[in-house]
Amino acid sequence: MHLxxxxxxxxxxxxxxxILEAGNAKEYKTGGWRTFKPEKNDKKCINCLFCxxxxxxxxxxxxxxxxxxxxxxxxxxxxxxxxxxxxxCIDMKKE
Amino acid sequence: MAQTKSKKIPLTGDQAVxxxxxxxxxxxxxVYPITPQTEIVMYFANYVANGQVSTxxxxxxxxxxxxxxxxxxxxAGARTMTATSANGLALMWEIVYIAAxxxxxxxxxxxxxxxxxxxxxxxxxxxxxxARDSGWIQIYCESGQEAYENTILAVRIAEHKDILLPVMVCxxxxxxxxxxxxxxxxxxxxxxxxxxxxxxxxxLLDVDxxxxxxxxxxxxxYFEHKRQQSESMKGVLKILPELxxxxxxxxxxxxxxxxxxxxxxxxxxxxxxSSTAGTSRGVIDELRGQGIKAGLLRPRVFRPFxxxxxxxxxKNIKAVAVLDRAESFSAEGGPLYTEIKAALYDSGxxxxxxxxxxxxxxxxxxxxxxxxxxxxxxVALKNKKVSNPINYLGSxx
Amino acid sequence: xxxxxxxxxxxxxEVAWHxxxxxxxxxxxxxxxxxxxxxxxxxxxxxxxxxxxAGAPMKAFTRISDEPIYVHSSVxxxxxxxxxxxxxxxxxxxxxxLEDNGVLLVNTEKSPEDIRKIVNFKHGKVGTVDATKxxxxxxxxxxxxxxxxxxxxxVNTIVSIDEVSEIVKAKFVKKLGEEKTKANIEGIKRAYSExxxx
Numbered sequence: 001m002h003l004x005x006x007x008x009x010x011x012x013x014x015x016x017x018x019i020l021e022a023g024n025a026k027e028y029k030t031g032g033w034r035t036f037k038p039e040k041n042d043k044k045c046i047n048c049l050f051c052x053x054x055x056x057x058x059x060x061x062x063x064x065x066x067x068x069x070x071x072x073x074x075x076x077x078x079x080x081x082x083x084x085x086x087x088x089c090i091d092m093k094k095e
Numbered sequence: 096m097a098q099t100k101s102k103k104i105p106l107t108g109d110q111a112v113x114x115x116x117x118x119x120x121x122x123x124x125x126v127y128p129i130t131p132q133t134e135i136v137m138y139f140a141n142y143v144a145n146g147q148v149s150t151x152x153x154x155x156x157x158x159x160x161x162x163x164x165x166x167x168x169x170x171a172g173a174r175t176m177t178a179t180s181a182n183g184l185a186l187m188w189e190i191v192y193i194a195a196x197x198x199x200x201x202x203x204x205x206x207x208x209x210x211x212x213x214x215x216x217x218x219x220x221x222x223x224x225x226a227r228d229s230g231w232i233q234i235y236c237e238s239g240q241e242a243y244e245n246t247i248l249a250v251r252i253a254e255h256k257d258i259l260l261p262v263m264v265c266x267x268x269x270x271x272x273x274x275x276x277x278x279x280x281x282x283x284x285x286x287x288x289x290x291x292x293x294x295x296x297x298x299l300l301d302v303d304x305x306x307x308x309x310x311x312x313x314x315x316x317y318f319e320h321k322r323q324q325s326e327s328m329k330g331v332l333k334i335l336p337e338l339x340x341x342x343x344x345x346x347x348x349x350x351x352x353x354x355x356x357x358x359x360x361x362x363x364x365x366x367x368x369s370s371t372a373g374t375s376r377g378v379i380d381e382l383r384g385q386g387i388k389a390g391l392l393r394p395r396v397f398r399p400f401x402x403x404x405x406x407x408x409x410k411n412i413k414a415v416a417v418l419d420r421a422e423s424f425s426a427e428g429g430p431l432y433t434e435i436k437a438a439l440y441d442s443g444x445x446x447x448x449x450x451x452x453x454x455x456x457x458x459x460x461x462x463x464x465x466x467x468x469x470x471x472x473x474v475a476l477k478n479k480k481v482s483n484p485i486n487y488l489g490s491x492x
Numbered sequence: 493x494x495x496x497x498x499x500x501x502x503x504x505x506e507v508a509w510h511x512x513x514x515x516x517x518x519x520x521x522x523x524x525x526x527x528x529x530x531x532x533x534x535x536x537x538x539x540x541x542x543x544x545x546a547g548a549p550m551k552a553f554t555r556i557s558d559e560p561i562y563v564h565s566s567v568x569x570x571x572x573x574x575x576x577x578x579x580x581x582x583x584x585x586x587x588x589x590l591e592d593n594g595v596l597l598v599n600t601e602k603s604p605e606d607i608r609k610i611v612n613f614k615h616g617k618v619g620t621v622d623a624t625k626x627x628x629x630x631x632x633x634x635x636x637x638x639x640x641x642x643x644x645x646x647v648n649t650i651v652s653i654d655e656v657s658e659i660v661k662a663k664f665v666k667k668l669g670e671e672k673t674k675a676n677i678e679g680i681k682r683a684y685s686e687x688x689x690x
Binding site for chain 1: 196197198199259297304305306307308309310312315316317319320322323326327
Binding site: 103104105216217237267269270271273274275276277370371373374376377459460461462 | 539562565568
């Protein structure tokens, strides 16, 4: 978690608010925001990938067109995946 | 002196600036015409149409769009210019700040004109004085010649790797923008050599090194970015002398943050921007002929404010009249006046200081008006006090 | 720039042109300036900008000097006043600022004496020439500005008529062709010789 990360001085950051590293949102770990955590029942999942489509934080892991789990470093626990799952295979469990 | 000067040719201040733009041949010019800047756009559009420049000219539908297009082009990595006046500058206001915040080295000749209303198209400095806190460097020019030269110099200032701030090159609407004077042009290849090729540090079009411009910047970092802007503006004071020197070496004209005339041994002095300084020179000669030690201080660079230079220039002056071609409506005088007074505060230099708001909406300022300011200074000196600090020179009572 | 500049302007000539929008007063003011610049003088030429309508009374100014010109106000005390349109005489105070040694040049078929009475100008010099007639006969259009420039050259020698003729040639041939250039020079020369002074 980066909550205690030391913020940089005006001399250490790019000018004009520019962001020079593409895709650096990944470094911002939002997993610590969760109070409920998604868990999947593999037996029920039909790999429709609705969860992958709807997840606002790109935290559904997919390999070979199969839903293989969650990126808990970034998942904020919003529960949209559980809500849109047509077979209700995702449960939101208290952290 | 470098042998780069040609015979003088008759040009208006606007034509002189358009010629500088032609010689610079920027990548992008996004611009909307407005009196008295229109001739700059007209002449430059001709150069584009005739193939004399390779500029992509974007004729936009408003100044807000002009500055927006400039921001986009400059962020993309293009050497970018525009030009405006008064209400045009007001309409681009929002993006004027953004250009400076994003540290985009856009060059903008501004032909000073009264900011309405009632509607008026003639010269005063209310437009650029309003934008003095927008984060742009501001240079004020006495003549078309200076506007020409400063437009060229501005490119190097704006694009300097330790500056990266946009620059306004201001001249007086109609008074110099529409007056024909002999202008000495530099050889085009010398100008091109001087401005060089623009090498942007982080162009948006460099797809191998992607960069994000203008992200949300909140309580945690916004302040640091503003601090960067302040420090960069302070840095301009240190960097400009190098560029002045290089300009002089290349083209022969010596520039500084300020210009003075017979100030060294003066008792009383007028401080004025742009063309009014010229009118003051003749008055000084006349007063000197009568044994009155009068002098002139003309700040050329107003942003950043060249405090140290001004203080050194004023150190032996006993009484100063600051002429402001803009009212700030602070009830405390014009913008140049308050800044001069603030600079004096902890310097220990204590001349008597008076303020004259003058020339609003193009009201002509004659040598006799300036003489009156000097005369008042003489009286103040005798009485050892200023009886009326804020005056309106040329306004009917 | 800086302290070394010489600013004592003893030899400056200031000219005020009175015309109506569209009659070429601005062009003439600039042309005189450009001609003087060409022979190495310092110049300023600028109109007094107002509503800028065709037919409305307007003023333009020319300053010519052997020294750099720094003043940037309009001309208050002209050495020479040139009235391109005589119908202005009733409505505009053309002699304003004209001092004892001033010169008033008017495009009119009237005599200098008649003009003196009309404008109530008792000192200095008054010159008249029918520049519109000259323009019609030479240029075939009622554009009296260049002939009035010829009248100026008669009363002020800061630029010579030969120098102006050369510059007209240099500047006009490409734009207007041989014939019209010749007609312009002819107009200038005729007004120069036909000017009546009194």
